[in-house]
Amino acid sequence: MKRRNALRLHAVLVTTGVAGIAAAVLTGLPSPDASAATGAATGYAAQNGGTTGGAGGTTVRATTGTQIHAALCGRAAGDTPIVIEVEGTINHGNTTKVSGGSCNTAADRIELKEISNVTIVGVGAGATFDQLGIHIRDSSNIILQNLTVRNVKKSGSPLSNGGDAISMESSVRNVWADHLTLEASGGESEGYDGLFDMKDDTQFVTLSYSTLSNSGRGGLIGSSETDTGNSFITFHHNLYSNIDSRVPLLRGGVAHIYNNSYVSLNESGINSRAGAKALVENNHFKNSKDVLGTFYTSATGYWQARGNVLDNVTWSATSAENRPAGPAMTSTTTVSVPYTYTLDGADCVPSIVSRTAGANKGLKVSTGGCATTAPVTSAPVPVPSVTSAAPVPSGTSAAPATSAPAPGGTNLSLGAGADGSSKASGSSYGNVRDGNTATQWSPNGATGSVSVKWGVATTVSRVVVRPGTIGTIGAWQLINGDTGAVLRSGTGAGTITFPATAVKKLTFAVTGATGTPSVSELETYAS
The missing domain is CATH 2.160.20.10 (Single-stranded right-handed beta-helix, Pectin lyase-like)
Known part of the structure; x- marks a missing residue:
């Protein structure tokens, strides 16, 4: 390609x-x-x-x-x-x-x-x-x-x-x-x-x-x-x-x-x-x-x-x-x-x-402790190491969401807005919150992000990422779109849990993938 x-x-x-x-x-x-x-x-x-x-x-x-x-x-x-x-x-x-x-x-x-x-x-x-x-x-x-x-x-x-x-x-x-x-x-x-x-x-x-x-x-x-x-x-x-x-x-x-x-x-x-x-x-x-x-x-x-x-x-x-x-x-x-x-x-x-x-x-960088080194020149797409004020727990790497039922409660993504960093031809940001697993979003490349957003702060503590029909989601970050803080990080699609957080925007960022990844639904729940 x-x-x-x-x-x-x-x-x-x-x-x-x-x-x-x-x-x-x-x-x-x-x-x-x-x-x-x-x-x-x-x-x-x-x-x-x-x-x-x-x-x-x-x-x-x-x-x-x-x-x-x-x-x-x-x-x-x-x-x-x-x-x-x-x-x-x-x-x-x-x-x-x-x-x-x-x-x-x-x-x-x-x-x-x-x-x-x-x-x-x-x-x-x-x-x-x-x-x-x-x-x-x-x-x-x-x-x-x-x-x-x-x-x-x-x-x-x-x-x-x-x-x-x-x-x-x-x-x-x-x-x-x-x-x-x-x-x-x-x-x-x-x-x-x-x-x-x-x-x-x-x-x-x-x-x-x-x-x-x-x-x-x-x-x-x-x-x-x-x-x-x-x-x-x-x-x-x-x-x-x-x-x-x-x-x-x-x-x-x-x-x-x-x-x-x-x-x-x-x-x-x-x-x-x-x-x-x-x-x-x-x-x-x-x-x-x-x-x-x-x-x-x-x-x-x-x-x-x-x-x-x-x-x-x-x-x-x-x-x-x-x-x-x-x-x-x-x-x-x-x-x-x-x-x-x-x-x-x-x-x-x-x-x-x-x-x-x-x-x-030579693109040398500090390693801390007053020492330097040259960075790796053939590293894969990086996954930044990020924490909030307290250490961020490791993300949940669950079985594909399509093989597990959604958690109970109302899917808060239904009727919400959506945007993202890029979208491949034939895909749409809105497809991740339409309740239809037959539609999907893909970035224009191997990495990218898609967000669900609300007009007022909405409390969320659980997200279900349902994969689409192409590519495989590798590394990801779940990000508080209001502050930029990473709530969770991990690999693969599935269920992600984190401390209840009131947000107007929640972003799922794919930072590593096999092929072009896809997401059919980004479901959000209060509990």
Whole structure:
């Protein structure tokens, strides 16, 4: 099947008539340098059904921006999984707009708009996006890995992406940005804006093992004091160097910021405002000013700080619009996260980050305890290890639900709403709550999620997953769609029990399968 998909996509690329597209190399084999299976999404990107990018889809090699756009436009649909391996320098000279039913591209940026299930990964000698930003809009399940993006301008010439190296906006979900090098050559007066910006309903994002340097602005979450619907963002094992401010700037929402190395924050650091809540732990701050607090506004934000190291950090006096957290770094709230993670000691964070963060570092990661290792390069589709405040019990692996009667009581799914991450041709999300086992839902690929949702909070403690007629469900997670917390995880279809939980949305995420899995009914019960 993968070979047929590759041939079909190759034909689309060749017939587009855009110069240089036919030179793209398509392959179903992983690159020796990096692949979509390298590592697994961590932090909040592993929530809400997880972030797997183009895993299981066709692999395409691209050396120009036009070829990247052509690969997106050559898919069967906007959610058809694809891995785009990039090598060389991508710039304005080799990037054009490409049209198609599965894409919405632009000439002045790499445009990931109204699409899902995409991985863009640097391979070989490396991938550099020179003066050309990456824009993610109205999209989900995106992985960006092992890439360099530099000197993107919003004024002067050439212009790209509003001056942001990477930006996300307008209903973006589940983005994992990993082992990136993001850099500018000055601040706003020199024509640059943010290195990593999120706004207008962006959620479940992780930035990990990346370097951000030589910029006036590191990045923001929320474009104004009223744009507070962006949330569930994780930053870990990143290096911020020679940045004036915004590392990040948070407006509303929840962020988890741990094991980052900050050097030369010139004006201010983590700026929590407009009701934002940040868990800031085991970071290392050196030669910096006002590394945490609420700055340049009267709209207060909050933080929980623990285990951080301050090396030559200075603090401003408190005023109406500047409330530094230091020198005592006293917490003003408490923040809990719904996943497990391993902390490195703050003392060794600079060493760990220098060995792991950035593009072309071999995709090495921390193993905790101040040690590093290279990730497995041929791992299967990962199943994130996640817990809520208390350890999550193992999921129930029951006999197929079709061979066991449903539990007593009313099936709460009947008459409820439904949505999901993707759906194969001929299937529908609503088929899982119509009471008819002859209809079914399948994702567009080997993994995906389907949800049952209600207009008001509904208490559920038991779910019956009835398999469809194709594929076999392997690993799965049952997720509280309101919070992203994993209620249970396990393998196979059957009956799942868990502590009674009031939810408006309950998501069943298939993270591993044989073939294309299918679900005929997702029944929910109060007891």
